[in-house]
Amino acid sequence: MLQRSVLVSCCRHECTWHESLQKKRSTVCGGKRQEVTQSDRKQFCLKRTGGNMQIYFCGSIRGGRDDLQLYRRIVTELQRYGRVLSEHVADADLSDAGEDDPAEGDQAIHDRDVSWLRQSDVVVAEVTQPSLGVGYELGRVVDMKKKVLCLFRPSSGRRLSAMIRGAADGKCFMVKDYNEEDVEKVLEQFFSSLSRT
Numbered sequence: 705m706l707q708r709s710v711l712v713s714c715c716r717h718e719c720t721w722h723e724s725l726q727k728k729r730s731t732v733c734g735g736k737r738q739e740v741t742q743s744d745r746k747q748f749c750l751k752r753t754g755g756n757m758q759i760y761f762c763g764s765i766r767g768g769r770d771d772l773q774l775y776r777r778i779v780t781e782l783q784r785y786g787r788v789l790s791e792h793v794a795d796a797d798l799s800d801a802g803e804d805d806p807a808e809g810d811q812a813i814h815d816r817d818v819s820w821l822r823q824s825d826v827v828v829a830e831v832t833q834p835s836l837g838v839g840y841e842l843g844r845v846v847d848m849k850k851k852v853l854c855l856f857r858p859s860s861g862r863r864l865s866a867m868i869r870g871a872a873d874g875k876c877f878m879v880k881d882y883n884e885e886d887v888e889k890v891l892e893q894f895f896s897s898l899s900r901t
């Protein structure tokens with residue numbers, strides 16, 4: 705069996721197995737059959753993205769903190785792919801009052817976040833809990849022509865705003881309906897699709 709380092713550098717074949725793998729499967733690479741695991745696949749994603757992407761995560765704060773635990777899970781997973789600029793969104797100590805204190809108040813929060821959005825390579829948003837701030841961030845980022853993934857859970861019983869679902873263009877702006885238990889897989893598919901573009 706080939707070593708992982710060889711495996712990840714063999715991109716001509718990787719694109720095929722990378723997409724189709726669910727857990728453990730064998731594939732033909734460089735003429736040799738080999739076993740490829742889920743962790744190999746993640747490793748591959750990381751190598752292809754360099755693991756140094758700048759990622760902006762959007763999640764509700766003043767709109768309500770009901771999904772905080774899920775935000776934590778998403779941010780932890782995103783950190784496998786790069787640096788999460790807005791890590792504080794998943795901070796358990798941050799309540800629906802929002803960040804307190806920057807001397808310049810809400811304007812400082814706004815200006816910092818817009819600057820982080822500009823700096824980011826990709827934006828991932830959990831949009832199930834409606835939030836004015838998240839909607840605003842997504843609107844700004846559309847104009848910046850960044851890659852955006854919006855994650856929505858139909859199991860919430862909510863219906864996503866037409867201004868988010870209707871913005872999906874299948875290229876830059878993506879909306880994905882998902883179940884919480886699949887979040888890691890969904891992110892992996894998103895980052896592997898980036899590595900092919």
Ligand SMILES: O=c1[nH]c(=O)n([C@H]2C[C@H](O)[C@@H](COP(=O)(O)O)O2)cc1CO
Pocket residue numbers: 761762763764765766767768790793801802803804813817835836837838841
């Ligand atoms: O204190 C804050 N810090 C902050 O970074 N934000 C940004 C990041 C979140 O993705 C988004 C949340 O907006 P909202 O608070 O309207 O739910 O806005 C929002 C607030 C409070 O509105």
